Amino acid sequence: MPKGFRGVSIPKDLLDEVERLIKENPHYGYRTIADFIVDAIRWKIQQMGLRLPTWSIIEKTENEIILWDGREGTFVKVMRTPDGLRCTYCDSRRCDHVRYAESIESYKR
Numbered sequence: 001m002p003k004g005f006r007g008v009s010i011p012k013d014l015l016d017e018v019e020r021l022i023k024e025n026p027h028y029g030y031r032t033i034a035d036f037i038v039d040a041i042r043w044k045i046q047q048m049g050l051r052l053p054t055w056s057i058i059e060k061t062e063n064e065i066i067l068w069d070g071r072e073g074t075f076v077k078v079m080r081t082p083d084g085l086r087c088t089y090c091d092s093r094r095c096d097h098v099r100y101a102e103s104i105e106s107y108k109r
């Protein structure tokens with residue numbers, strides 16, 4: 001299990017059905033069962049009128065930081081490069097993820 005992730009037990013029959021639905025409906029754009037489940041959790045939280053924190057630091061090393069972006073419902077990597085910080089999700093040096101990383105004391109320029 002990668003760092004920053006946790007496992008949960010889900011009934012096999014349910015996962016088999018989700019897998020079948022994903023394969024039979026590629027137009028929805030889910031590549032993996034995990035993508036579907038993350039999206040389903042996000043929808044459920046929205047339906048309940050609750051909110052996830054917009055930003056969370058998942059993992060931080062000297063040269064990269066993994067963020068949870070609650071607006072996008074995805075994990076994002078910001079890397080330190082010779083030209084400054086770069087977001088691999090947006091392929092940008094000026095997006096909100098880079099600005100957030102720059103606000104972290106150890107990532108200031």
Ligand SMILES: [Zn+2]
Nearest residue numbers: 087090095097
């Ligand atoms: Zn970004």
